[in-house]
Amino acid sequence: MLHTLAVLVENSPGVLARVAGLFSRRGFNIESLAVGKTDDPTVSRMTIVVDCDSRTLEQVTKQLHKLIDVIKISDITQDAHVERELVLIKVHAERAHRIEVMQIVEIFRARVVDYSPKSLIIEATGSAEKLNALIDTLRPYVISELVRTGKVAIIRGSKKI
């Protein structure tokens, strides 16, 4: 099962390596990991998606807690939360196909952020499922490059992690 962990860490050098190293060393599978500073510049926040059973999840959480630089971990999978991922897709679209591509962009509420004679760059945000569906739909039009951020997530309402 997929679990979404929100993890507050010290914004110190090496913290990403410590977390990533722990996952690979103990054989835990990271689905995605996104990291950035928070409002407090000394604290970074990671959103980690792991694919594991509940017993492994307990170990993941406990082992993460052992890292001195990890301040707080919340499993927000069960909380109502907003989650988003961003993707940039470069599509090779010849003139003949542009209309179709633009229609797809519209349907998925994505945006075209770069327009050149041979290619378009499409930006989309949303859940992983939505982005997967967009990517699948665009595949016939030759995707030349694609980059995703990994998921970020936050609990709905006034509750904090």
Place this chain on the structure above:
Amino acid sequence: MKLSGAQILIKSLIEEGVDTIFGYPGGAVLPIYDALYDSDLRHILTRHEQGAIHAADGYARATGRPGVCIATSGPGATNLVTGLANAYMDSVPLVAFTGQVVRSMLGRDAFQEADITGITQPITKHNYLVKDAADMAEIVHKAFHIATTGRPGPVLVDIPKDVSAEEVDYTKPGPISLRGYKPTVKGNIAAVNRAAKAIMQSERPVIYAGGGVINASASEELKKLAELIVAPVTTTLMGLGAFPEDHPLSLGMLGMHGTKAANYAVCDCDLLIAIGARFDDRVTGKVESFAPEAKIIHIDVDPAEIGKNVRVDFPIVGDVKVVLNQLLERLEKKLPGAWQDKVKQWKKEYPLRYDLKDGKAIKPQHVAKKIHEVTEGKAIIATEVGQNQMWAAQFYTYTRPRSFISSGGLGTMGYGFPAAIGAQVGCPNDIVFDIAGDGSIQMNIQELATAVYYELPVNVAILNNGYLGMVRQWQELFYNRRYSHTPITAPDFVKLAEAYDAEGYRAEKPEDVEPVLKQAIESSKPVLIDFIVEPEENVMPMVPPGGEIKNMLD
């Protein structure tokens, strides 16, 4: 006040109560060694950085105070790696300082640069690279705090040469604040209550005590608990000495080379009380048949240990000493019954034994036993790794915490001798023995020079079987006696000792054992004793790897 990074380091060490450091100099630590020249700190110059860190580790285990070592950058730092992994596996409080290339050269493959914080990340409790001399004091104090609290462990502090040379305004750092590190001390009340109830209801309790009891200085509490509820106590290798083995409730060690009584009791108990132990595979054998009928109480300071290897019914996270006191408040005296009789019967029926009958060659077990006799059980025993380690564990009767010093988790050959040196430095009035193998002792034999120079009267009892004996034993039992590369030669240990200006004795007959041990203890010099022992003796009883612990070979 202007101080250099190195001066701040020394000042902070003294504030931490450090009196001794083990180390080896080099280019990147020149400023630190220069500051050391003016200080009152005792520095023990070993002959290898691995010797320095194992000595610091042995010092820590023998005294309970954190061990401190120092090495230069690059090869000096990488020579610490085994020692860090060793201390990490056995939860030993240790702070290691390494020199590093100057800040402007970091990451450029400079001369003697090694990314030691990267390398040691999985084998330290935490590590630091000091980027500014102004941070030095705070980092050093944090390093000691982390190393010594919660579940102890090694912390490494990497110091670029220009940081230790740099002069800054020294201000005393405020109290330590680590928002991501707050070890639990007190057990959760509800959890303690549930465990107490389970104890009162149990009919066949067994206590399984590990190194965590020693780390928490909780031997007294353990004894009180055992006596109050009349529970037999078995210890792990790391827990030897946590409970007196001459106590009627002692079952000795459990696991692969434990006693039958201990393994049987664990298999038959209805309540297993695990205290500061981590259900290592050398203890449990096949996990499914470990304590199959028992409810399990697990008391540990490290929450990650709970539920890691076995399912636990009553987890209690907290400092072992504090939690035991909480439990004791809630328990009432229990009376012995059929269970205690049964355990007594097992102890009587299946004592550890060895065959003395042919009487020609020295039995290695006999040496361990005689060391106990001759020292009246008052020695500190370090061990190497292999058969020697197991015989030392089985045939010396441990009655005090911190009297058995051995590489448990990592199983590091070459650990025992430098660890014995460290123990002797920390406990100058104790008799210290390293019970060694002929293979292992050759891994850090150079430290003989250290022992001689600092006049440390450590005794090394080499159980010389001409083999990498433990590996040979497995080849005999599981690889059809194909002794692939396990016969091993050694120098003439007597001459070698003499070459180092230590003393060297040899014993070849059983009747030589006692006099030679007495002579060693009387000598004020380091002594190497070459015991020529039965070459193909095996450590028994034995649970084959992955087997059920109630099925022991013997």
